Amino acid sequence: MRTVTLTYPMKPETAAEWDQPQIAALGQFDGLHRGHVSVISSAVAKAREEGLPAAVITFYPHPKDVMGKGDYEGYLTPPRDKRELLAGLGVDVLFVIEFNEELSRVSPRDFVERMLLPLNISAAVVGFDFRFGYMGEGDADMLRLLGNGTMRVETVPPFLLNGVKVSSSGIRKSLQNGEVELVNFWFGRRYHLRGTVVHGEKRGRTIGFPTANLELEDRYVIPARGVYAVRAFHNGKALPGVMNVGVKPTFHEGVTTPTFEIHMLDFSGNIYGEELKVELVSFIRPERRFDSVESLISQIREDAKTADKILQES
Ligand SMILES: Cc1cc2nc3c(=O)[nH]c(=O)nc-3n(C[C@H](O)[C@H](O)[C@H](O)COP(=O)(O)O)c2cc1C
Ligand SMILES: Nc1ncnc2c1ncn2[C@@H]1O[C@H](COP(=O)(O)OP(=O)(O)O)[C@@H](O)[C@H]1O
Incomplete structure (x- = not known):
């Protein structure tokens, strides 16, 4: 999959490259x-049918990150994760349009004429609630109208599970x-988090539970504080583990920024500076303050047993 970063307005030499029609899924x-997968897969299927490349057109940073008051909660899929997942869905080209104040003021008409049509999009596939352009004034009908007969527009209905619409905002809330x-x-x-193993307070090894402290690679949506059964991937190898997302109230007061600490159940070795991808499997319990280190240790021992059982079954 090729990734192309675009800025508004599109440079003529960039547009000149896209002389073949392509089918594109549009969205954040x-x-x-x-x-999202149902929208993108529909574009990929259509592209295969018509023998054309399948593209995804998206924006970065997230409009809420740019337009908010510095309180954006982070990404569920930062750019690298998005790239990997889209490549896995069979997407040929990923266009990432740089979102900034200027782009937020672009009218639907200018967006279509100056960004989409130059990319030679013969069909655009969008979700049922797709909005674009200044103040979200544009929708699928307007996209069709502005495409002026050169761009077909298809909408994909909401994807429901047990009668509930799957949405990024619902996922964020549930994760929190x-x-x-x-x-x-x-x-x-x-859901996974990715990061590098950094030095912590060196206490883990003294209590019999060394923990790899993860410095997150990007601004992920942070899951609820507490203990999780996880699978950590180290050099592609899956290692069962238990993770604490928290501020260690047994040892600290007034800390607000959580750390991500993973104890791998059957592992020993030095992995400082190395990358881990940590998949969340199940929530075990909230983090709490213990009156003694001994009671924390026996609770962690219980957590490790619980995680082991969960991971054997999943
Ligand atoms: C499975 C697990 C559960 C934990 N639960 C708590 C907890 O409930 N409260 C707490 O204060 N610390 C908790 N911790 C964090 C430990 O206090 C921490 O791992 C220990 O202090 C070592 O920190 P270090 O890696 O910075 O040396 C937990 C750690 C693990 C691995
Ligand atoms: N089973 C294990 N799980 C996690 N880390 C381990 C394990 N065995 C060894 N390690 C190593 O030990 C380090 C954690 O030890 P710890 O005393 O908690 O130090 P720190 O406070 O720097 O994280 C990890 O970063 C890793 O390099």
Whole structure:
């Protein structure tokens, strides 16, 4: 899959490259959940049918990140995850349009005429609630109108699971409530965090539970504080583990930024500086303060047993 970054207005030399028609799915697609996958797969299927390349056109940063008051909660799929997942769906080209204040003021007409038509999009596939252009004034009908007969527009209906519409906002909320199974069901895969193992306070090894401290690679949506059964992938190898997302109230007061610590159940070795991808499998319990280190240790021992059982069954 090729990734192309675009800025508004499109440079003529960029446009000149896209002289073949292509089928494109348009949207923010943060999370690439099953609703998003249904839109993108429909574009890919259409592209295969017509023997044309399948493209995805998306925006980065997230409009809420640019237009908000600095309180954006982060990404479900930061750029690297998005690229990997889209490549796996059979997408040939990913166009990432840089979102900034200027783009937020572009009218639907200018957006279509100056960004989409130059890319030679013969059919655009969008979700049922797709909005674009200044103040979200544009919708699928307007896209069709502005395409002026050169661009077919198809909408994909809402994707429901148990009668509930799968949505990025629903997933964010559930993740922040620790509802991992539900989140994973909506994703159709497991939510993961990726990062580098950094030095912590060196206490883990002294209490019999060394923990790899993860410095997140990007601004992920942070799951609820607490203990999770996880699978950590180290150099592609899956390692069962238990993760604490928290501020360690047993040892600290007033800390607000959580750390991500993973104890791998059957592992020993030095992995400082190395990358881990950590898949969340299940929420075990909220984080709490213990009156003694001994009671924390026996609870962690219980957590490790619980995680082991969950992971053997999933
Ligand atoms: C499975 C697990 C559960 C944990 N639960 C708690 C908890 O409930 N409360 C707490 O204060 N710390 C908790 N911790 C964090 C430990 O306090 C922490 O791992 C230990 O202090 C080592 O920190 P270090 O890696 O920075 O040396 C937990 C850690 C693990 C691995
Ligand atoms: N089973 C394991 N799970 C996690 N990390 C382990 C394990 N065995 C060894 N390690 C190593 O030990 C380090 C964690 O030890 P710890 O005493 O908690 O130090 P720190 O506070 O720097 O994280 C990890 O970063 C990793 O390099």
